[in-house]
Every structure is written in C-alpha cells, then in structure tokens.
Amino acid sequence: MSVKIGMIGAGGIARSHLSKLQKIEQATIVSIYDVNRDSAVQAAESVGARAADDVDSLLNPNEIDAVFICTPQFARDDLEERAARKGIHVFVEKPLGLDLETVQRKEKAIAESGIIHSVGYCLRYFDTVLKAKEYLQGRTIHLVQAQRFGTTHPALWWRTQSMSGGHLADAVTHQVDMVRFLAGDYRDVTAQFGSNSIAGVFPDATIADAGAVTFSLKSGAVGTITESCVSPYHGGSEVKFFGPDFFVHLTGNGKTLTIADKEEKVTLTSTQDPSLEQDKAFVEAVATGSREPILCGYADGMQTLAFSLAAHRAAELGSKVTL
Ligand SMILES: NC(=O)c1ccc[n+]([C@@H]2O[C@H](COP(=O)([O-])OP(=O)(O)OC[C@H]3O[C@@H](n4cnc5c(N)ncnc54)[C@H](O)[C@@H]3O)[C@@H](O)[C@H]2O)c1
Structure with a gap:
C-alpha cells in the first residue's frame, strides 16, 4: 500500500x-x-x-x-x-x-x-541505542550521567522561552528521552538554570544558556544532566550508565556505544541514519x-516532556518536584 x-x-x-x-x-x-x-x-x-x-x-x-x-x-x-x-x-x-x-x-x-x-x-532508532537497551534489561543501574553542549538554533522562536521551552525542553530532550528509554521513568527532579552568557550572543534571548539538573529514577538510580547552548568550543552529547558490574556509554547522540564489563570492553559505531x-x-x-x-508513541513522548517541564518548575520553586 x-x-x-x-x-x-x-x-x-x-x-x-x-x-x-x-x-x-x-x-x-x-x-x-x-x-x-x-x-x-x-x-x-x-x-x-x-x-x-x-x-x-x-x-x-x-x-x-x-x-x-x-x-x-x-x-x-x-x-x-x-x-x-x-x-x-x-x-x-x-x-x-x-x-x-x-x-x-x-x-x-x-x-x-x-x-x-x-x-x-529519532535517536531511539539507532541500533546502538537498542543494543544498549537490551544490555541494560534486568541490570541494576545506580548512576546516570547525561550531558549535551552546543550552540543555538538560528530562529527567534527557539531563543524565546515561551515559544521553545528552552534548550533542555527542545534539544536536550533527546538525552532526557534516552535516559527514560534505557533506564525507565523519572521519579523526581531538582534543577538550576543560568543565563550569564546568552545576552552576549542574542540580546533578545529569554532562554537559559546552561542547566544543571539532578534526578532520581523510579528504579532508585540517581543522575545528573548538564547542558549548555552557548558552548561554541565544545559540543556533543553523552549518556553514561553505571552499575556495579558494567559501564554503558553512548556518545554522538547514541551513534557510538561502549559496553564494559568483566567479560569485555566493546565499542560499536552505528552506520544507520536513525x-x-x-x-x-x-x-x-x-x-x-x-x-x-x-x-515512541504520543503518550511516551508526553512523559519525556513532563520531565523538562518539571525541571523548570523545580528551578522556579528552588525545590524537588515529583513527577
Ligand atoms: N527530531 C529532531 O531531531 C528535531 C530536529 C530539529 C527540530 N525538531 C523540532 O521540529 C520543530 C520545528 O523545528 P525546525 O528546526 O524545523 O524549525 P524552523 O524554524 O526551521 O521551521 C519551522 C517552520 O514552521 C513554520 N510555521 C510556524 N508556525 C506555523 C504554523 N502555525 N503553521 C504552519 N507552519 C508554521 C515556519 O514558517 C517554518 O517554516 C520543533 O518542534 C523542533 O524542536 C526536531
């Protein structure tokens, strides 16, 4: 058809x-x-x-x-x-x-x-991300570390908080989602957002230029997300999952996967276009x-959005927000 x-x-x-x-x-x-x-x-x-x-x-x-x-x-x-x-x-x-x-x-x-x-x-469709998901199934993760650094989208809507929701909600959402997809749902979040530099790039910007987010997952694992959209000299993304008997590391938005455990240390780079x-x-x-x-269906994507919104609420309140 x-x-x-x-x-x-x-x-x-x-x-x-x-x-x-x-x-x-x-x-x-x-x-x-x-x-x-x-x-x-x-x-x-x-x-x-x-x-x-x-x-x-x-x-x-x-x-x-x-x-x-x-x-x-x-x-x-x-x-x-x-x-x-x-x-x-x-x-x-x-x-x-x-x-x-x-x-x-x-x-x-x-x-x-x-x-x-x-x-x-789309990053869910990388064979490397699916392999990481399969590997992590049934394993105990105690720590997650995610990060994404880069520069701003050129559109005015993107640098306007009320139109894009900011870098965490718009771009880092891929890493927020990767954590959920591989390690399960978030339980709570605290966050701080800063804006020391963005006015030097776009005087009319209302989004933050940096975020430091901490969370716990329903599984009990804890983690952090650090991000900046004003980082012209260091870009890219990583998500790391730590367990007592393994380490899983995704770089390049999930394109490259490294798994290390007592058996071996393997690195795979996907050739797919996710x-x-x-x-x-x-x-x-x-x-x-x-x-x-x-x-990723609509209800699933909604849970990822809920995390970014909760992070911004936590920053405003100066306290932990439960999802
Ligand atoms: N999945 C990904 O990796 C990925 C990558 C980039 C962008 N996005 C998302 O895609 C969306 C668009 O981003 P973009 O980079 O294409 O933005 P863009 O600014 O390049 O394009 C947006 C387009 O939407 C049009 N538009 C605005 N309001 C409209 C309306 N009411 N009706 C019809 N058209 C309208 C604009 O005229 C423009 O052509 C955003 O939500 C962004 O987060 C996703």
Missing part, C-alpha cells in the same frame, strides 16, 4: 523528513502547508507535491493517510486532534508542547481515535496498521 503524506511546517526538520521520505518506496508526499507560503511552495516543488492553501485543505482524508506535524512546539494549536478526528495518522515532532495539560488533552483524543502516532525521538529508520517505521506502521515498528 502506498502511504499518502501531508506535511505541516516546511522548515529545517520538515525538509529533513522530506528527504528521508523520498527514500522510502511506499511513501508519497502529496501536500505541504506552511504559514510562510513561499517556504511551502519551495518545499512542495522540490518533491513534486502541492502547496496547500491552509490546514483544512491539507487535512483531507480523501487525499492523505498521514500527516507530519513539523511546526515548532508553540505553533501546534490543535493540529494533532484535528488530524485524529479525521482518522489521519500523525507523526509529530518533539517536544510535544509547552504545557502538560494541553498535551494530556491531545493524548486522550489521539488514544480514543485509534490512529497510528509517532513522536520524533531519522530514516524512524520515518520508515512510521510509514510501515501506517501501511500495515500495526504500531509495532514505532518506538
């Missing part, structure tokens, strides 16, 4: 999905909508699709089977619910939103509709009607 796809948003991540979808035989890109008409037209022309005039004409179940929602988190409105009501399957980018109540409402509507749904936590694997899984799920290939 060919899967007919519409895309809402035609910015950076939408174009990345378009290039992946073009490599998937079963996928046909039908229509693209963006508030910026020129972007929609340009993206549509590049893939032989049509530029839709508005969301209503794009969300037409006679024309598309599935929609990719690639607008920033401040600009999702009720798109997921509108698609779900029409029986249109939904892929939506991370993070799922800016407030939990709205996302919970959407989650309910999506679950009740019975549509296929997938959230853009975003392509993610889009293949969604298209396959829509084509077959089976959710099985999807590694």
Whole structure:
C-alpha cells in the first residue's frame, strides 16, 4: 500500500523528513502547508507535491493517510486532534508542547481515535541505542550521567522561552528521552538554570544558556544532566550508565556505544541514519496498521516532556518536584 503524506511546517526538520521520505518506496508526499507560503511552495516543488492553501485543505482524508506535524512546539494549536478526528495518522515532532495539560488533552483524543502516532525521538532508532537497551534489561543501574553542549538554533522562536521551552525542553530532550528509554521513568527532579552568557550572543534571548539538573529514577538510580547552548568550543552529547558490574556509554547522540564489563570492553559505531529508520517505521506502521515498528508513541513522548517541564518548575520553586 502506498502511504499518502501531508506535511505541516516546511522548515529545517520538515525538509529533513522530506528527504528521508523520498527514500522510502511506499511513501508519497502529496501536500505541504506552511504559514510562510513561499517556504511551502519551495518545499512542495522540490518533491513534486502541492502547496496547500491552509490546514483544512491539507487535512483531507480523501487525499492523505498521514500527516507530519513539523511546526515548532508553540505553533501546534490543535493540529494533532484535528488530524485524529479525521482518522489521519500523525507523526509529530518533539517536544510535544509547552504545557502538560494541553498535551494530556491531545493524548486522550489521539488514544480514543485509534490512529497510528509517532513522536520524533529519532535517536531511539539507532541500533546502538537498542543494543544498549537490551544490555541494560534486568541490570541494576545506580548512576546516570547525561550531558549535551552546543550552540543555538538560528530562529527567534527557539531563543524565546515561551515559544521553545528552552534548550533542555527542545534539544536536550533527546538525552532526557534516552535516559527514560534505557533506564525507565523519572521519579523526581531538582534543577538550576543560568543565563550569564546568552545576552552576549542574542540580546533578545529569554532562554537559559546552561542547566544543571539532578534526578532520581523510579528504579532508585540517581543522575545528573548538564547542558549548555552557548558552548561554541565544545559540543556533543553523552549518556553514561553505571552499575556495579558494567559501564554503558553512548556518545554522538547514541551513534557510538561502549559496553564494559568483566567479560569485555566493546565499542560499536552505528552506520544507520536513525531519522530514516524512524520515518520508515512510521510509514510501515501506517501501511500495515500495526504500531509495532514505532518506538515512541504520543503518550511516551508526553512523559519525556513532563520531565523538562518539571525541571523548570523545580528551578522556579528552588525545590524537588515529583513527577
Ligand atoms: N527530531 C529532531 O531531531 C528535531 C530536529 C530539529 C527540530 N525538531 C523540532 O521540529 C520543530 C520545528 O523545528 P525546525 O528546526 O524545523 O524549525 P524552523 O524554524 O526551521 O521551521 C519551522 C517552520 O514552521 C513554520 N510555521 C510556524 N508556525 C506555523 C504554523 N502555525 N503553521 C504552519 N507552519 C508554521 C515556519 O514558517 C517554518 O517554516 C520543533 O518542534 C523542533 O524542536 C526536531
């Protein structure tokens, strides 16, 4: 079955999905909508699709089977619910939103509709990350250390706290999610965010430039996340899991995995493109009607968002917040 796809948003991540979808035989890109008409037209022309005039004409179940929602988190409105009501399957980018109540409402509507749904936590699709998950199954983790350093996204929305939720919610969310995916749910969080440097880069920025987060997991393991979006001389991400009889280390957003224990020390580097694997899984799920290939559904993505929101609340309160 060919899967007919519409895309809402035609910015950076939408174009990345378009290039992946073009490599998937079963996928046909039908229509693209963006508030910026020129972007929609340009993206549509590049893939032989049509530029839709508005969301209503794009969300037409006679024309598309599935929609990719690639607008920033401040600009999702009720798109997921509108698609779900029409029986249109939904892929939506991370993070799922800016407030939990709205996302919970959407989650309910999506679950009740019975549509296929997938959230853009693409790093879950690395074979190295799946291998780490398998290895950690049944092992006792006592400490987790995650970090991500880099520079800012160029868009104004991204450096505006009320539109992006900040670096932890928008980008470090991949590492927040990797910890959950591999070691289980969070129990509580404390956090501090700083902003010593960001005004020197963007005077209009309202996001923090650094975060120091501590947490415990429901398993009893404790951990930290340190992050900065103003780190031009040292970038990258790592997640480390420590146990009494092993050490698991993921670097490069999960591309490289090292496992050390008394048997051996092995390092594997993935040759996969996790975003392509993610889009293949969604298209396959829509084509077959089976959710099985999807590694992050909407309710799962909502739990990852809940952690970042709780971290910001903990920083405001100056105390621990339980999830
Ligand atoms: N999974 C990942 O690794 C990954 C990577 C990058 C971005 N993202 C996520 O994707 C989303 C978009 O990020 P981006 O980098 O593409 O941003 P971007 O600024 O490059 O593009 C956003 C696009 O959305 C359009 N837009 C804004 N409001 C709209 C609306 N109401 N209706 C239709 N179009 C609208 C803009 O005109 C723009 O073309 C964000 O939520 C971001 O966190 C995910």
